[in-house]
Amino acid sequence: MLEKFRTEANRCNLCAACHLSCPVYDHQSWEYNCARGRSLLILALLRNQIGVTDTVLNSIYSCTLCKRCEVDCPPGVKLTDMVEAARFDFVRMGKGPLDIYKQLAENLRTKGNILGEDPSTQLTIFDEVNVAQKKSENLLFVGCMATYVHKNIAQAAAKILKATNYDFTYLGSEEICCGGPLYLQGLEDDFTRIAKANVGKIEKLRVKRIIAICPMCYSTFKKMYTGPIKLKGIEIVHITELLSNLIGNKELVFKKTFPLKVVYQDPCHLGRYSSIYEAPREILCGIPGLNLLELSENRDFAKCCGGPIKQVFREVAYDISLDILRDAKNLGAEAVVTACPTCYHALEASAWEYQLKVFGITEVVATAMEL
Amino acid sequence: MPTPRKEEVANILAGIVGEENVSADEATAFCYSCDSSTVGWFALFSKSFNFRPDVVVRPSSTQEVSQIMRYAAKHKIPVTPRGAGTSVSGNPLPTRGGILLDMTRMNHIKEIKQDDLLAVVEAGVMYYKLNEELKKIGFFFPPEPGSAEICTIGGMIANNAAGIRACKYGSTKDWILGLEVVLPNGEIIKTGGRTLKASSGYDLTRLFTSSEGTLGVITEATIKIHPLPECVILIVPSFNNVEDATEAMGVTFKQAIIPATMELISGDYIKAMNQILKDDEKLPVAEVVLLIDVDGNKTVVNEEIDRIVNICKMCKAVEVKLVRDLAIRKKIWHARHYAAFVISRVLPPPEKIKLWGTHFVDVGVPLSKVPAIIGYLKELSAKYGVTLIPFGHIADGNVHVSWWADPRDKEELKKARDIGLDLLRKAKDLGGTISAEHGIGILRAPYMNLEHPTTLNLMRQLKKLIDPDGIMNPGKLALEDIPEDLFARLLRELYPESGEA
Numbered sequence: 001m002l003e004k005f006r007t008e009a010n011r012c013n014l015c016a017a018c019h020l021s022c023p024v025y026d027h028q029s030w031e032y033n034c035a036r037g038r039s040l041l042i043l044a045l046l047r048n049q050i051g052v053t054d055t056v057l058n059s060i061y062s063c064t065l066c067k068r069c070e071v072d073c074p075p076g077v078k079l080t081d082m083v084e085a086a087r088f089d090f091v092r093m094g095k096g097p098l099d100i101y102k103q104l105a106e107n108l109r110t111k112g113n114i115l116g117e118d119p120s121t122q123l124t125i126f127d128e129v130n131v132a133q134k135k136s137e138n139l140l141f142v143g144c145m146a147t148y149v150h151k152n153i154a155q156a157a158a159k160i161l162k163a164t165n166y167d168f169t170y171l172g173s174e175e176i177c178c179g180g181p182l183y184l185q186g187l188e189d190d191f192t193r194i195a196k197a198n199v200g201k202i203e204k205l206r207v208k209r210i211i212a213i214c215p216m217c218y219s220t221f222k223k224m225y226t227g228p229i230k231l232k233g234i235e236i237v238h239i240t241e242l243l244s245n246l247i248g249n250k251e252l253v254f255k256k257t258f259p260l261k262v263v264y265q266d267p268c269h270l271g272r273y274s275s276i277y278e279a280p281r282e283i284l285c286g287i288p289g290l291n292l293l294e295l296s297e298n299r300d301f302a303k304c305c306g307g308p309i310k311q312v313f314r315e316v317a318y319d320i321s322l323d324i325l326r327d328a329k330n331l332g333a334e335a336v337v338t339a340c341p342t343c344y345h346a347l348e349a350s351a352w353e354y355q356l357k358v359f360g361i362t363e364v365v366a367t368a369m370e371l
Numbered sequence: 372m373p374t375p376r377k378e379e380v381a382n383i384l385a386g387i388v389g390e391e392n393v394s395a396d397e398a399t400a401f402c403y404s405c406d407s408s409t410v411g412w413f414a415l416f417s418k419s420f421n422f423r424p425d426v427v428v429r430p431s432s433t434q435e436v437s438q439i440m441r442y443a444a445k446h447k448i449p450v451t452p453r454g455a456g457t458s459v460s461g462n463p464l465p466t467r468g469g470i471l472l473d474m475t476r477m478n479h480i481k482e483i484k485q486d487d488l489l490a491v492v493e494a495g496v497m498y499y500k501l502n503e504e505l506k507k508i509g510f511f512f513p514p515e516p517g518s519a520e521i522c523t524i525g526g527m528i529a530n531n532a533a534g535i536r537a538c539k540y541g542s543t544k545d546w547i548l549g550l551e552v553v554l555p556n557g558e559i560i561k562t563g564g565r566t567l568k569a570s571s572g573y574d575l576t577r578l579f580t581s582s583e584g585t586l587g588v589i590t591e592a593t594i595k596i597h598p599l600p601e602c603v604i605l606i607v608p609s610f611n612n613v614e615d616a617t618e619a620m621g622v623t624f625k626q627a628i629i630p631a632t633m634e635l636i637s638g639d640y641i642k643a644m645n646q647i648l649k650d651d652e653k654l655p656v657a658e659v660v661l662l663i664d665v666d667g668n669k670t671v672v673n674e675e676i677d678r679i680v681n682i683c684k685m686c687k688a689v690e691v692k693l694v695r696d697l698a699i700r701k702k703i704w705h706a707r708h709y710a711a712f713v714i715s716r717v718l719p720p721p722e723k724i725k726l727w728g729t730h731f732v733d734v735g736v737p738l739s740k741v742p743a744i745i746g747y748l749k750e751l752s753a754k755y756g757v758t759l760i761p762f763g764h765i766a767d768g769n770v771h772v773s774w775w776a777d778p779r780d781k782e783e784l785k786k787a788r789d790i791g792l793d794l795l796r797k798a799k800d801l802g803g804t805i806s807a808e809h810g811i812g813i814l815r816a817p818y819m820n821l822e823h824p825t826t827l828n829l830m831r832q833l834k835k836l837i838d839p840d841g842i843m844n845p846g847k848l849a850l851e852d853i854p855e856d857l858f859a860r861l862l863r864e865l866y867p868e869s870g871e872a
Contacts, residue, residue: 011715013407013711013712013715014405014406014407014408014411014412015407015457015518015709015711015712016407016455016456016457016518016521017520017521017709017712019455019497019521020497020499020520020521029429029473029475029476029478030394030399030402030427030429030473031399031402031403031456031473032398032399032402036405037402040401040402040405041398041401041402043415044398044401047415049401050397050398050401051397051398053396053397053398054396055394055396055397055398055399055402056398059398059402074647074709074712074713074716075712075713075715075716076716
């Protein structure tokens with residue numbers, strides 16, 4: 001697969017603009033930890049000038065795939081596509097993924113979620129809105145992190161939809177991972193298997209639309225489910241798009257103030273992957289008392305939370321999350337709001353260092369609706 | 372004493388800086404075999420070009436650098452210091468393997484002393500981050516090279532980088548008060564001091580500035596800082612030809628106005644910059660534009676702007692735009708800094724531009740000779756049947772030139788070699804320099820004697836005195852011998868039958 005990117009790798013002009021944009025290089029300034037280094041390694045692999053060494057694996061798997069380098073790259077090199085292709089090839093060569101990600105695939109095979117949690121516990125997250133697999137045009141797709149780790153985010157979403165009389169169903173214990181994490185680790189066969197299973201389950205429900213809570217689920221359904229695994233005739237919507245529309249149509253009304261200065265952190269899969277920047281801001285700006293500040297690097301330029309590499313490059317990921325929190329603190333914010341359960345997970349773990357609160361956007365909305 | 376194997380070297384260095392800061396992996400070496408120059412790309416077309424280090428090490432203190440140097444000296448292992456690797460002449464590329472010192476972990480701003488108009492920084496501090504800090508107290512470090520957003524202060528000093536503001540603020544060497552340097556034998560010395568002036572013996576600070584890491588490792592610098600100007604406005608006049616633009620420059624100086632910048636942008640570079648600028652930021656579509664920053668006191672700036680606008684109109688400017696919005700101005704300068712790297716968006720075949728000539732030409736001439744060197748480009752374009760595009764910092768006499776050479780085409784390679792040499796000779800004839808700001812590195816080492824026929828020998832003696840075993844960044848500045856022109860070497864290797872070398 002990497003062979004397809006020979007021309008792309010050649011397009012890197014070696015300027016090193018990515019030194020400034022790569023969140024990993026900012027904390028681990030080995031040359032192989034930036035887009036220039038990664039492009040060079042890919043070129044060297046294609047020319048058989050090097051083998052798949054520890055450095056190569058480190059370089060390719062430490063990339064957060066955040067696409068931030070692509071925003072600034074003068075020749076516009078599509079690094080993320082190349083890194084993904086390298087990961088696909090490493091799997092075929094038996095060199096990848098890293099061991100910890102093999103476990104992730106195993107979890108999916110045995111439990112249907114990346115965390116290896118018991119799927120029957122899913123039934124408990126929406127106790128108050130018991131609508132599992134009822135007939136509806138709208139499927140709320142919860143995602144692994146919001147199902148098993150940060151249930152507060154999923155529960156808030158469900159409460160909001162119920163309170164606004166928005167009809168929906170969800171898969172309950174039948175919901176499995178979207179497969180996005182497998183794709184990003186180059187596990188093509190596992191991804192295809194999961195995607196096919198998802199398409200079967202979802203199409204059987206005869207829904208017209210999927211409302212994704214997690215930005216990665218959203219972009220995976222939208223961009224990775226292609227060809228034979230395309231979800232035919234089903235619209236993919238992120239929860240922030242839906243909530244913004246409900247507010248615009250006056251179907252969602254806030255009842256109390258949320259008097260906090262907050263920053264909104266643009267998740268990579270919602271922002272650079274999907275160009276959804278304004279819907280979350282429209283929601284937050286509509287909440288009485290909430291004072292929305294902008295991080296120094298926002299929208300296209302937003303910094304990755306470090307979450308995608310947290311399992312392997314723990315310290316670097318932690319330091320990256322601190323960059324966002326430090327900026328928020330310096331701006332005078334009291335809390336960080338995000339629309340991504342993975343970002344929430346990464347930021348919440350380090351927020352204590354700056355005495356900041358972290359909220360999922362659905363939590364903020366539900367609170368301001370007095371739910 | 373036999374040279375230790377790279378694994379042994381890595382083990383010893385790990386004992387100094389920690390295992391996680393040493394790598395002898397071939398892939399790591401490959402990443403450090405390129406900088407932002409065309410030099411590293413030569414290795415992709417010929418196996419005899421190899422700029423890979425044996426071991427990469429990332430020290431975090433001067434003491435660690437000293438220990439590394441002592442070990443290297445004992446075993447006569449070559450050492451190549453490197454900052455961000457943004458050199459466009461191959462300065463930080465190892466020509467004889469050995470140890471590569473990645474200085475980017477030494478990235479602390481140790482002191483900002485506004486009262487003394489100075490700051491003390493480690494070599495690996497990024498220029499951009501230093502200026503972010505200085506901005507908080509209303510100051511800045513004025514030299515601004517094209518790689519300003521990413522380069523390190525140590526690299527700027529070792530290379531005497533300059534960039535867009537040199538006509539008013541000078542180059543890096545004008546802003547260095549003192550240095551901490553680790554000599555090749557591991558000894559730590561301090562040059563200069565914290566005073567704005569000193570008349571006290573040889574100026575060793577200047578000796579190390581621009582030495583390209585051939586005399587020692589710069590670990591810390593005491594630098595002068597300057598108050599940020601109260602006001603800065605960008606003037607963007609466009610012209611139908613380069614002669615009118617250079618005339619405008621000459622008249623500006625004659626009227627005793629020294630703007631902060633005066634950049635000449637032409638041809639495909641205008642198109643390239645416009646690729647990454649939004650509609651309201653784009654440069655006018657013209658043959659030539661100038662980017663003239665006027666800074667200082669608000670009243671003076673406004674007065675000078677009026678005068679420069681009139682001068683441009685008098686010199687047949689087609690249009691004169693004023694950019695007062697600081698955010699737009701910042702984006703235009705960002706695009707200018709990366710213009711040479713954006714160019715591949717408007718010149719598609721990527722393999723072809725890998726051996727571009729852009730960075731080969733960095734000539735500097737006396738200001739009065741700028742029209743002559745630019746005029747000479749037209750002669751050369753006609754002679755070789757190519758389009759030579761001038762751009763650069765004309766207000767300090769520094770002209771860069773671009774063209775593209777396909778290494779798979781013998782004739783293009785020959786032209787690349789010949790055009791480069793003709794331009795260097797012309798600059799020399801005009802009383803200029805073969806490198807105004809990019810440094811000699813590997814790329815221009817073959818031509819050191821052209822510019823320094825009476826002093827190269829003294830430079831070599833100095834090198835021998837300070838680095839008797841020649842371990843510091845070998846293969847640069849022609850301090851050992853005069854190397855072969857890289858284009859000629861590639862030509863000889865790829866086309867041995869041609870006898871062209």
